[in-house]
Amino acid sequence: VHPTITQSGGTVSVTFNAPTxxxxxxxxxxxxxxxxxxxxxxxxxxxxxDFRTIGVPGSTSGLDLIKK
Incomplete structure (x- = not known):
């Protein structure tokens, strides 16, 4: 599987064609x-x-980066 990773603004997308x-x-x-x-x-x-998987309900997870 060879993924394509793209970034647009604050969104990162990973797409691939599954062989099966x-x-x-x-x-x-x-x-x-x-x-x-x-x-x-x-x-x-x-x-x-925030991180989420489109089409997967309840998959959103997040984190805070806090300046030291």
Whole structure:
């Protein structure tokens, strides 16, 4: 399976053509270290991210990045 990963604004999409019907598990790792040296969020010091799978009810999960 060869995924295509695209980003538009604050949305990251992963698409692929499954070779056969079945259940596929996708793992995506985001690294907060890539934010080191970037400007702090304004006006607050917290940025919230939500993650969800379209078509899967109840799949939304989120996290807060808080400036140290």
């Amino acid at each position: 019907a079945g259940t596929y598990i996708i793992s995506i790792k985001f690294d907060s270290q890539s934010l080191v040296g970037k400007p702090a969020p304004s006006p607050t010091t917290t940025v919230h991210y």
